[in-house]
Amino acid sequence: MKARTTAQAGKERGRPKRSLRTTALDRRAQLIEATMTVLIEHGFEGLRTRRVAEQAGVNIATLHYYFSTKEKLIHGLADYLGERFRTLHAPGPPRARNPGLARLRQEFADAAFYWEKNRKLLLVMQELIHRSRRCPEIDRVLQSLLAEWRRELESLLRDGREEGIFRPEVSPAEGAALLTTAMMGLLGSPDLFDIVFRALERALVKPEVLEQNEEKKDGGSDHS
């Protein structure tokens, strides 16, 4: 039950050089990763520093060496998650010259991809969203992320509307609100993904466009 049991998880003492700086960053990342694992299993209600340390294979004191308090660990997690979502979402160089419908579907595909391949990230995000109600620091991070997402969607909808693909009576702001809200709600019942996506598409896209798109339906759906 003593410490040595956990030793094999990490790097061994005599191991060749890795600069300390890098080690420190690795450790932090490793601790945050462990935090996510524990968080998914137990939620914030059952998040214990001891569990996180054990999950990471280090002593509690080591955890406190990198994150002096539990709150700092949580905020570190929030920041990390913000980065991950931003880079995986990557508005980056505007892939604007896509047809509006394809971009919308890309958005849906992104969501499905998150659920299928990056579920862990989504589950942790859900926990953070819930906690953000009582934690201004987390709220700041998430609000900025959400605002960014909404802006992106609005621009998508605006372009598609000018293009004549989306219903003109639905304003971009309205459409973006509907999209974000529905997708947040989908976090709670992901089995409705497909059906809700279809409904959202119908709500936003002109019927003619959908029909004519239905005929030539064979589109490959992913870009990496």
Added chain:
Amino acid sequence: MKARTTAQAGKERGRPKRSLRTTALDRRAQLIEATMTVLIEHGFEGLRTRRVAEQAGVNIATLHYYFSTKEKLIHGLADYLGERFRTLHAPGPPRARNPGLARLRQEFADAAFYWEKNRKLLLVMQELIHRSRRCPEIDRVLQSLLAEWRRELESLLRDGREEGIFRPEVSPAEGAALLTTAMMGLLGSPDLFDIVFRALERALVKPEVLEQNEEKKDGGSDHS
């Protein structure tokens, strides 16, 4: 704690026995009310039996007298909330002979009413929804509630479609999924209530119906 207690069926004794039985029920209700208060302020992460007891103005031991464990208290809360939502939602005597659009708007009005006048209930519900992921007992209660709600919405949408008010291309199941999902999402950003409701209306109702309804937008009471 004896087995003897099972014998007490004598309800129609001449005595006006308001005290003990009533007291016990009151205490339980009071403890559950206190639980809601603490839960809203601190979430499950900060839900402590001591805090609940203090909020209710009783000793911890008294709390444990009525709810032997914390879990039982939480399940009691879940059951109570289920009842509250069912009675306030009250599918009851089918108010069916309303025009579909009015019924849909009534659904929105219900949601808005919850938010304005019964926010506490909604906030606690949100906490329970979140916890239901890791608690089968709570999940059962909420799933049945959700299923009921969805059925109600589907019937509403089916009737309205037959009536020729809703878009025929949106199936009732699809519409209900969109509605429930969006409304769950709205719990997280209630400031979008109005705009999302408008979007949902547009997504479900035939454009003509909306337009013609827009003109005479002050004819309040409706009898068919």
Added chain:
DNA sequence: GGAATTATTGATCAACTGATTGATAAAATA
């Protein structure tokens, strides 16, 4: 090689937490 810095650990603390116990009113019952 040796000092300074970085990284890790076992042990431990003080406060907290869910739950129990024994005593004891208060009410119901016979």
Added chain:
DNA sequence: TATTTTATCAATCAGTTGATCAATAATTCC
């Protein structure tokens, strides 16, 4: 009235939890 049941509380227990500290190993720097 006497006895049993119901309801409440102060005190306390055993285990948990976030955090600290002194000791020490590993790495970097001179």
